[in-house]
Amino acid sequence: MEFPERLSRRVVLAGTAVSAAAAVTGVSAAAAAGAAFGGAPARLRREPFTLGVASGDPDAHSVVLWTRxxxxxxxxxxxxxxxxRPVAVAWVVAHDAALRRVVRRGTAPAVPAYGHSVHVEVDGLAPGREYFYRFTALGYASAVGRTRTAPPAGSLPGALRLAVASCAQYEHGYFTAYGALAAQLPDLVLHLGDYLYEYAPDTHLPPYGGVRGHDGPETATLADYRRRHAQYRTDPDLRAAHAAAPWLVVFDDHEVANNWAGGDADPAFRARRSAALRAYWEHMPLRRTSLPVGPHLQLYRRLRWGRLATLHLLDTRQYRSPQACGPGFRACPDAAAPARTLTGAAQERWLRDGLHRSAARWDLVGQQVFFGQRDRDPGPAVATRADSWDGYLASRAAVLGAFDAVRNPVVLTGDAHAHWAGQLAHDFRxxxxxxxxxxxxCTSVTSGGDGGDAAPTADRLFGANPHLRFHNDQRGYLLATLTPATLTADFQVVPYVSRQGAPAYSRARYALADRDATLHPTYLRPVDPPAPVARRVQPEKHRGT
Structure with a gap:
């Protein structure tokens, strides 16, 4: 693997040697690390684990542990x-939350070049097991996190509980949905992008003016992006969601800049993109294979949950052609140009090959923007949004063609700030x-504010798009339960995000049966009335360094 800075490779190798020396000599990992990284302060005056802990990208024998x-x-x-200066961080993995039945331990370096973030790829774990973990450093201990490994390859697990979330604008409300998601203790969390928003304070607010403020200017530099990630991670509901289960993450646009698309020819944007992707890796439980090099980060990848499910995670930003026809919903003849691509040729081949070779009961394609058609013209014309797959018809046709040979293909989508359920067909009209x-x-965690049961344009969309089945404009997340026989999707909502304490409940439930692509509604609940809007809360000011 390639490291952008020489210091990074030296420190990583030193950290590996520390863990090995501790294992051979019996010396504690922290003591061995102290010798290797001499000069670091013995203790800080303030708690260093303010951003919590996380885990991610599990396979049958390993998982990534993260902190900063x-x-x-x-x-x-x-x-x-x-x-x-580098700081040694000790970690431990155990079978129990009290960390008494330890199965793995070691020490990893937190280096300035990567914002003192820690990414530990813990291997040697048993498949299909729940584990607990914790970090210690400089006299402090982190919270305890829960994680799990994937089932054995070739096995057919009885169930997978997958929570899906996207689009959390800090200014638009409280992250209540993350707290509700954490309470569900899912097996996996899939985050489909817009983990944060790059906007300057008070520039993109809901009608009630926002609830709490962004700290710092619009993000452009590495320091800006690190600061914005850190502000979001100080939210207790987000920290709880990260600590509750392993995450699979992909970014959309706001982790860098609104509606960005491919290319890095412009030097100013190249520098901004490089900073954004570096900060993103620093704050996510991603493997070393995703370590960015300049403005490029390898994000599309595949996770197998035995033979029950394969998750194909896409990157619909780095390789796409520029959007055609401008923003918003409009007629766009250029969308049909054969050369236009949303995935890039290499990623499309990777996806089609993975689908062709899959032996999974369910193939889940996790990606960022609306896949099916959304036509807002009730007449014979077609008015769609060019930033979604509607603007890249050749790319969508290629994926739909690959779905023809797949047992149970399901696309999981974020970005839309609303819950939707829809059928996929070669002819959407x-x-x-x-x-x-x-x-x-899945709807947004907060983006768009409190929302309501249905957007004003929903009836028009259903009339022009017969394949759409369900829509809800509240905030929340999606909880999908997979078994060998069924996939059940609960569209979880909260009635408000403008103040804290909202209850979460399932607004609707749809089910898919094995080898049947038809969505069946099994539960619909009337929406709760909106709650009064709370006054805005300003961000807490730091006390400097």
Whole structure:
């Protein structure tokens, strides 16, 4: 693997040697690390684990553990109040939450070059097991996190509980949905992008003016992006969601800049993109294979949950052609140009090959933007949104063609700030067209504010798009339960995000049966009335470094 800085490779190798030496000699990992990284302070004056813990990208024998040391998370320089030197961080993995039945332990370096973040790829674990983990450093201990490994290859597990979330604008409300998601203790969390928003304070607010403020300017530099990630991670509901289960993450546009698309020819945007992707890797439980090199980060990848499910995670930003026809919903003849691509040729081949070779009961394609058609013209014309797959018809046709040979293809989507359920077909305007799959779209955590049961344009969309089945404009997340026989999707909502304490409940439930692409509604609940809007809360000011 390639490391952008020489320091990074030296420190990583030193950290590996520390863990090995501790294992051979019996010396504690922390003591061995102290010798290897001499000069680091014995203790900080403030708690360094302010951003919590996380795990991610599990396979049958390993998982990534993450934390970042940041006693001053909102420090303007992006260093989190840490000294400019490596710090040894000890970690432990156990069978129990009290960490008495330890199965693995070691030490990893937190280095300034990567914002004192820690990414530990713990191997040697048993498949299909729940584990608990914790970090310690500089006299402090982190919260305990829960994670799990994937089932054995070739096995057919009885169930997978998958929570799906996207689009959390800090200013638009409280992250209540993350707290409700954490309480569900899912097996996996799939985050489909817009984990944060790059906007300057008070520039993109809901009608009630926002609830709490962004700290710092619009993000453009590495320090800016680190500071914004840190502000979001200080939210207790988000920290709880990360600690509850392993995450699979992909970014959309706001982790960098609104509606960005491919290319890095412009030097200013290249620098901004490089900073954004570096900060994204620093704050996510991603493997070393996703370590960015300049403005490029390898994100599309595949996770197998035995033979029950394969998750194909896409990157619909780095390789796409520029959007055609401008923003919003409009007629766009250029969308049909054969050369236009949303995935890029290499990623499309990777996806089609993975689908062709899959032996899974369910193939889940996790990606960012609306896949099925959304036509807002009730007449014969077609008015669609060019930033979605509607703007890249050749790409969509290629994926739909690959779905023809797949047992149970399901697209999982974010970005839309609303819950949707829809059927997938080669001809979206023909109600009698043969169904080839289904799309489940999760709403936003907060983006768009409190919302309501249905957007004003929903009736028009259903009339022009006979394949759409369900829509809800509240905030929340999706909880999908997979068994060998069925996939059940609960569209979880909260009635408000403008104040804290909202209850979460299932607004609707749809089911898919094995080898049947038809979405069946099994539960619908009337929407709760909106709640009064709370006054705005300003961000807490840091005390400097």
């Amino acid at each position: 040391l940041a006693p001053e998370p909102l420090a303007p320089d992006g260093r989190g109040g840490m000294p400019d 023909d109600p009698a067209a043969r169904l080839v799959g289904a799309e489940l779209v």
